[in-house]
Amino acid sequence: MTIQQLPDTLINQIAAGEVVERPASVVKELVENALDAGARRVDIDLEEGGIRLIRIRDDGDGIAPDELPLAVSRHATSKIASLDDLEAVSTLGFRGEALPSIASVSRFVLSSRREVDAHGASLQVDGGNVGAVAPKSHPRGTTVEVRDLFYNVPARRKFLRAERTELGHVEEWLRSLALARPDVELRVSHNGRPSRRYKGDRQLEFSDTSAGERLGETLGEEFAKHALRIDHTGAGLRLHGWIAQPVYSRASADQQYLYVNGRSIRDRSVAHAVKQAYADVLFHGRQPAYVLFLEVDPTRVDVNVHPAKHEVRFRDARLVHDFVYRTLQGALAQTRAGAGVAVSTGASHPAGADTGLDGSLPPWAMRAPQPDLSLRVDEARSAYAQLYSTPATALSQAQGGPEPMLPPVEDERIPPLGYAVAQLHGIYVLAETGDGLIVVDMHAAHERIGYEKLKSAHDGAGLRTQPLLVPQAVAVSEREADVAERESATLADLGFEISRTGPQSLLLRSVPALLAHGDTEALLRDVLADLREHGENTSAGADRILAARDELLSTMACHGAVRANRRLTIPEMNALLREMEATERSGQCNHGRPTWARFSLPEIDRWFLRGR
Structure with missing residues (x-):
């Protein structure tokens, strides 16, 4: 076949295949354009999940009448004008392909007015055929x-899902944007019918305070209740x-949202970093x-590495x-x-705070040496006696009276996990706090x-x-041998x-001492x-070693508990x-x-219908 120039309509439809996957893709491109235009309110009207109709209205800057035809032309944009602009893109859109791509696979109308x-x-554009600009x-x-959408590309339209499914994709993207x-x-x-409204504070630019108010309405009150604030x-x-x-x-990974400079993206390196940070505290699976x-x-x-801008590339990915x-x-x-x-300083007067983010211990934390893994407390008994004693307790003991199970709390602060009162079925420790009950899986x-x-x-x-008494020959693929040779310093x-x-063989002379009695050959392959x-993006290899080490240490800790x-x-x-109060990650087992679990006094009162 001879080489020939493709017609504009076909070029636009090919580009649409990269940009427009489903109605949610259209909503994303159009709403991002509205935000780049300075909009503070965006109305999204949909019919049949967006398949029959998507209408996006904004209160942004608007488009000049003579620029409307340019807006539906390929590679026409107001957002970049030079290579320097492309290397430092700060807008959500910049390619200039969204509007012509969408217009080529739909019945499309663009209306606008500037303040001046x-x-x-x-x-109007019908399947890529551009009409004339008219006053409105x-x-x-x-x-x-x-x-x-896709009325003129039936092969694409048949891949769309049911109305409810397509609407769900739109709502999920809008949830991400709302955050x-x-x-x-x-x-x-x-x-x-109105289906959802996210109220915007027009007096606020982006801030964590204003975004925090949306956690509950977007991800649910349970997420908001268990959210830890991060700012570093x-x-x-x-x-x-x-x-x-x-x-x-x-x-599932349905509540994982990552934004780079305000742009919602997916990134394997960052996802791996998050997973690695949670490795020690998250239940399997x-x-x-x-x-x-x-x-x-x-x-x-x-x-500028993905047509739909879902991905980015970092110059310093490892960093x-x-x-x-x-x-x-x-x-x-x-x-x-x-x-x-x-x-708390008393049952009805809660006060104070817990451990600071700088790792400092709160006033109630024991700074004396802690008991070891066997829970021998003889050496620390005097320190704990000082912690738990009050003048009233000391007076009672001096007079030969019985030692109370819990000290008075008038002059003493009660730590977060309170003071033990009993053991339940040899499994749980029950502790009384200033405002309720703590149950600990000991x-x-x-x-x-x-x-x-x-x-x-x-x-x-x-x-x-630990050097091996007899070096171990390991058969590998040529590709694995190349990696071992290239990364010999890292492996060391x-x-x-x-x-x-x-070409396909290695000689193993020493292994990590802690793992010497395991399947070191399988570990090396991993x-x-x-x-x-x-290797280029993360501290790979070290993660595998640490995971194997931590699994062994976890087993040792389990046997010692x-x-x-x-x-x-x-x-x-x-x-x-x-010790729980002073130990990192002690809210979860290995x-x-x-x-542990906490039951407040009002919650316990509700069990017995008190106050009703």
Whole structure:
């Protein structure tokens, strides 16, 4: 066949295949254009899930009448004019392909008016055939009407799903937008009926305060209740937003929202960093929930890598990965048992706060040496006696009176997990707080305490290697051997001393000491696979080693933890509570299960219908 120039209509329809996947794609492109035009209110009217009609109305700057034909021309845009603009894109749209692509596969009407114009103007496009500009009465802003999507491309139309499904995709994208732009009012109607409204605060530009008000209405009150506030700056990056506490997890990744410079994107490197940060605290198979905003110099991120702008490319991908990981890991480390429970000076006067984000211990935390994994408390008994005693208690003991189970609370602050009062079925510790009851799974809690101690001890000693008595030959693929040779220094840092002995063979001379008795050959293959897949973007390989190490330490901690049906004394129970309050991640056991639960006094009153 001879080479020939494609007609404009076909060019536009090919481009539409990249930009327009379904009605939600159209809504995304048109609403982003409205936001780039300065809109503070956007109305989205849909019929049949957007298949029959999508109408987007905004109160933005508007378009000049003589520029309407340009707006539906390919590669015509007001957002970039030079290569420098492209390298530092700050708008949501910039390609100049959305409107012509949408107009080529629909019955399309574009109407607009600027503040300086006496009247508006309108332009019709039918399947890519552009009509003439005509005067039209119109308020300030722009209206885009898209009817009968894919009417002229039946092969594309048959891939659309049911009305409810397509509407769901639109609503999900709008939910994502609402989280990022709390300053914009969004009104949605479907088949002539109002279906959703996100109220915008026109006095506010983007801020975490205003965005926080939308957490409940977009992701539900449970997410808002369990959300941890994140805001960290460093290395020219800023990460802020919310992550859900581990006890609030999902079966799927349906509540994971990431924004880079305000643009909603998907990124494997950042997703891996989040998953790695949650690795120690999330139940197996569960997904974390988060709304995260990453701010980076626009010149350090390329947004021009995906037709629909769903992905970006970072200039310093490893730096971004490590920054996200360390920020979230630090925040999750503060999920100590008792976090969020007010410290109280008495049953009816809650006050105080929990551990600070800088890792400092609150006033009630024990700074004396803590009991070890076997919960021997003899050495710490005097310190705990001072903690629990008051002048009234000391006087009672001096007079030979019985020692009370709990001290008076008039002059003493009650820590978040309170004071132990009993043990239930040899499994749970019951503790009284200033405003309710705490129930602790003693094995799960002690397991986490032991695990964190073992990790700290191992991290402090560093990664030791153990030479093999007889070097082990390992058969690998040529690609794996290439990776091992290229990443030999990285492997040495991880405890593997390896030399290449042939195109498809390696000789293993030393392994990480802690894992020497496991299946080191299988571990090495997994590490090589990680280095091959993520070597340029993450601390791959090290993740695999740490995961294997942590699994072993977790098993050791589990065996060292107190077992069910072991009777603990009141001082031992209180020792456990104090260690939980001071131990990172103690809100969950090593497998992600919660270690404690709180029941407020009003909640308990409701059990017995008190006050009704």
